[in-house]
Amino acid sequence: MDAAYQTGVLRVDEAHVTYPLVNLEHSDVTLDRWRAFVQRADPGSRDRSGTMAVTDRRGTMHAVIAYRIADDLRFARSLRVGEILMGRLPGGTLPRAILACAGRLADELGSASVQIDVLEDALAPGDR
Secondary structure, three states: OOOOEEEEEOOHHHHHHHHHHHHHHOOOOOHHHHHHHHHHOOOOOOOOEEEEEEEEOOOOEEEEEEEEEEEEOOOEEEEEEEEEEEOOOOOOHHHHHHHHHHHHHHHHOOOOEEEEOOOHHHOOHHHO
């Protein structure tokens, strides 16, 4: 991962710090609903899910990743990244940090593949 960013498990007591990122993408989600989501997405939970935060050296949060382990017909275990909430920054450093985080998570969780959901409206017009 790029030295500019670090990743770690997003704790419930940090949910309010990442809420502005959530609100940018999902304006209908309340802070209480976001906290409940983070609490349910516990890495030790039965559904094998979690949330990770990407921060800079100052501790400012720039992105949140929500993931779960899914059974995949071909690979058996696959890391499924269903949400990537991030601010729009120039350059590719933050997206590379997110991809590196997903790769490390897959290794740690014994997943043979990584699937990332991308919403159509997140794509640039020429990429659709």
